[in-house]
Amino acid sequence: MTQSLELKGKNPTGRKMIIPIRCMSCNKPIAHLWEDFKERSANGETKKEVMDDLDLKRYCCRAQFMGHVDLLDEVARFKRG
Amino acid sequence: MEIKLLSKKEDGTSKFLISGTSVSILNMYRRLIVNKVPTMAIDTVEIIENSSALYDDMLAHRLGLVVLKTDLDACFIKDNQRYTVDLTLEVEGPCIVFAEQMKSKDPGVFPIHGKTPIVKLLENQKLKFVATAATGEGKEHTKHSPALMYYEKYPYLNIKDAKKAEAIIQSCPIDAKKLEDSKLKDINTHELCPGCIGGLEDDNHIETKDADYLVTIEPWGQLTTGEIIEALGTVSNNLLDELAKEIKKIK
Ligand SMILES: [Zn+2]
Numbered sequence: 001m002t003q004s005l006e007l008k009g010k011n012p013t014g015r016k017m018i019i020p021i022r023c024m025s026c027n028k029p030i031a032h033l034w035e036d037f038k039e040r041s042a043n044g045e046t047k048k049e050v051m052d053d054l055d056l057k058r059y060c061c062r063a064q065f066m067g068h069v070d071l072l073d074e075v076a077r078f079k080r081g
Numbered sequence: 082m083e084i085k086l087l088s089k090k091e092d093g094t095s096k097f098l099i100s101g102t103s104v105s106i107l108n109m110y111r112r113l114i115v116n117k118v119p120t121m122a123i124d125t126v127e128i129i130e131n132s133s134a135l136y137d138d139m140l141a142h143r144l145g146l147v148v149l150k151t152d153l154d155a156c157f158i159k160d161n162q163r164y165t166v167d168l169t170l171e172v173e174g175p176c177i178v179f180a181e182q183m184k185s186k187d188p189g190v191f192p193i194h195g196k197t198p199i200v201k202l203l204e205n206q207k208l209k210f211v212a213t214a215a216t217g218e219g220k221e222h223t224k225h226s227p228a229l230m231y232y233e234k235y236p237y238l239n240i241k242d243a244k245k246a247e248a249i250i251q252s253c254p255i256d257a258k259k260l261e262d263s264k265l266k267d268i269n270t271h272e273l274c275p276g277c278i279g280g281l282e283d284d285n286h287i288e289t290k291d292a293d294y295l296v297t298i299e300p301w302g303q304l305t306t307g308e309i310i311e312a313l314g315t316v317s318n319n320l321l322d323e324l325a326k327e328i329k330k331i332k
Contacts, residue, residue, distance in 0.1 A: 017134070021146035021197060027223055029148050029301055032180075032194035055092065072201045076134035 017072040025060030037065055082106075093300040098235055100293045107294060110313060111230040116220040117320070118312045120227045120303035121151040121190055123168065124215040132206045133174075140200060144212050146224050147180050147197055151303040152189045153312060156216050163215045166190045171209045174202025183212070190214060193302035227309050228300040234289040 019034040033054045040050045047066065056062050087096040099107070126141040133140070155164040168183040168190075181195030202208060219226035298306050 018143075018198060018200065021143050022224075026229060027226060027301065028229070028299075029146075029194055029197070031198055032196040034198065035196065055090075072134055076201060076203050076206070078134075080132075080134060080136070 017075055018070065019068055020064060023058075023061040023064055026058055028056075028058075028061055030056070030061055030064055034065070034068070038070075087295075089306070093302075093306045095298050095306045097296045097298075098293065099232075099296050100235075100290075102292060102294060104232075104294075107232050107296065109317075111232070113313055113316055113320075114228055114230050114298070114309060115226050117218055117316045118227050118304070118309060119156045119216045119218050120225050121149045121156065121164070121166065121214045121216055122222070122224040122303075123147060123149070123212045124165075124217065125213040126210055127212075128210045130207050130209040133200045133202055133208055134206075135200050140208075140210075143199055144210075145222070147199075148193045148302045149214055150189065150191050150193045151216075151227075152187075153304060153308050155189075156312070157315065163217070165213050165215045168212045168214060169210070170212075172202065172207070174206040175204045177201050178208060226301070227304045227312075228298050228306070230296065230298045232294045232296040235293040235295045236289060237293075 019031050021031045022029050033056070037047075037050050037054060041047050051062050051065060056065065082102050083100045085098040085100075087098055089095045123141075123144045126137075126144055128137045128140065131137055131140060135143070166185060166187045168185045170178070170183045172178055172182060178199040178201070179195060180192035180197040180199060183192060185191050200208065217225040298309065300306050300309060304312065
């Protein structure tokens with residue numbers, strides 16, 4: 001299986017496991033902002049404030065942050081198929 | 082053509098007022114920046130050990146998108162020889178693997194956003210690979226694109242009624258709004274500010290001139306805005322030379 005599911009765009013599990021390196025729409029690198037975003041929004045700041053402060057101004061990038069769930073911790077405990 | 086730098090942010094995002102040009106010229110520049118200015122990106126990954134939850138190919142895909150600082154001189158492909166640099170990584174969990182942990186053979190080529198998470202490792206999980214970064218152009222893969230460029234007609238605000246100008250200042254949700262002589266002083270506040278645009282009610286207060294454009298270049302980090310513009314010159318010169326050569330052949 002040299003041509004992977006990821007290449008075919010058919011890997012639904014990969015999508016929500018870990019924050020994408022770049023925004024899927026506009027190509028802006030966003031992954032390095034995630035930890036900061038997660039920590040600050042957990043500490044009571046609104047998501048809007050944090051995203052404005054991190055200079056995520058387009059709604060494509062903001063959507064990546066709003067919709068993301070870190071599932072890698074869960075998935076990593078099971079054996080890879 | 083006249084170019085004036087209006088503002089520059091910390092991350093390099095620059096706004097220009099370019100007068101005496103047209104959409105077709107600006108779009109050519111935009112396409113050259115997106116498609117033809119070369120940068121480095123990870124191209125090939127040899128995975129020696131990967132017991133993380135992500136598949137090898139997903140890992141390689143993520144590594145490819147990592148933004149690498151690029152030396153402009155090394156970037157241009159000379160005699161069909163691509164410049165390559167090896168980056169190695171060897172870590173054992175539990176930890177988050179960050180891009181900055183990759184060891185580069187060339188100190189000039191490194192991940193610009195060091196805190197980019199590659200993968201999370203649990204206990205007893207290991208990751209070891211050799212990644213090869215190479216120069217390339219955005220038309221091959223978007224990971225090589227150095228920046229985003231966009232433009233719009235330069236909005237000249239012209240509010241004659243002082244009371245109205247005052248009301249707009251009050252209604253603007255961005256406190257940086259500064260109106261002086263009924264003209265917007267800080268152009269940044271114009272952008273994406275529905276508060277003040279909504280306050281205008283009709284378009285009569287925004288004047289545009291045919292040849293004046295507000296151009297934004299938003300670099301991703303491989304090259305600075307200055308370097309991108311420099312490379313843009315080289316790229317377009319090279320392409321014109323090529324075109325001239327081809328035309329001579331026809332004769
Ligand atoms: Zn985006």
